Amino acid sequence: MEIKEVRNVLKAPAPHMVGDGFRVHNFFPSGYEIDMSPFFLMDYGSKIEFSARKEPRGVGVHPHRGFETVTIAYQGAVAHHDSSGNSGIIYPGDVQWMTAASGILHKEYHEQAYSLAGGPFQMVQLWVNLPAKDKMSTPKYQAVKQADMAKFILPNEGGVIEIIAGNYQGIKGNASTFTPIELYNARLNKGAKANFDFNSSYNTGFMIIEGSVKINDSEIAYANNFVHFKNKGELIEMEALENSVILILSGEPIDEPIVQYGPFLMNTEDEINQAISDYNQGRFGYLEE
Template identity: 85%
Template structure:
């Protein structure tokens, strides 16, 4: 048995949900749901599977600003359209990822894609806020639209399924997204009985979001759908076995050891920078986007 096992700290149940706008029912696992350190991941909103009724006027979130971090939206069911003040727009369908670097400041809006809204149906998403180091917080905004068809993949042996490497590197397969700090972000799509292992730097904050199914971790701990497994910062080796067909979002990243000041949609290092962000927003320096 591997001696450098990374032990589980907690298997956390989904906190009570709340609505973001009228289109996103989410469980905030951190920072408000549980006080766990997942830096560089500052926030995780998990939209567990829900059925939305058909509607002509798409649900969503209206125009709002961001500064100082990145939003990463991962779609499992449903479809979301995006527009921002840097001129980017796109639609993410199941399996797709939208990686928006707000950095120095951006306005954007997110809402249910028109055809999905008209038909209704299952909806399930994850949104992460990924903090940026101080030196990059005021860099130029950018947008990475990552389609599942274009995503880097590692095929597991014995029909075990596959790993989609959104960012980082798994078994020498490099992820699709570019990042500012070392981040490992994968979707593990596992068939029942599949056994796989991961090795993450013990200093990296690591967690598994169970999107679907159930797994056994290190031959001992069971994690079921809609739970988040938070690992101790000790040891590097994690083994999992899929107890049924499962989808697991894998997060691991090098923490950013800098002060954080959050004010709503702004994530900076000092109060002065927050005040500047508010002033810049009020002066229209985040650009313009149509309603």
């Protein structure tokens, strides 16, 4: 076993708004041209204060096909609805894992009580690609609440590893995945160390949500940095230089062609054209604005 070395420590790209409720830094695919398959997109909503407002900010009804959206809340609260009849509220520490697959309509916006009060807001949304054989499977929804999340408690009051998906130290995450994915939140206290062991071929990255960390006793990464690792070696050691929160992503690449058009992520142009046609003909269901 050898050390998985850091390829780059990437600073947050300039932010942009998604709807009027989500200010995000797109680390990939547009911010940096890095291969993080099966993770196709990562929007990081760095900490921002929203003023109180009666009418919640957010994103109106929009379609998805061919992938999954994973929304991880750190501060603030997000409400959502989809055309399969699923709805819910994502509070700090919660995760919403929506499999759009064959097609779904979706809307997401600030939860009413949070909107009325205003306050800090921070989140991550991932787009997880699906293999060709699963792209037209039935949509589904997984809510992973903080209270129910699988956790590994680090020794000596070092903190906790929350396992959203995958397996850490023999503890399995709640979310089921179509391809091998490791997705954790590491909440480390100052001075704590945590070790990770990922397949050398897996695409791996750490999003520093809060604090600062030292990786492999060499590279230092700060809040709002993304640490991108080389596809070589397996072992990563992380030390918290202060109380820190880190989102950890690692997954087996999907070696298939990708064609993206807006909210559709398919394998061929013909499939994109079919998605547009199906959407225009109302085949994604109905969802009220």
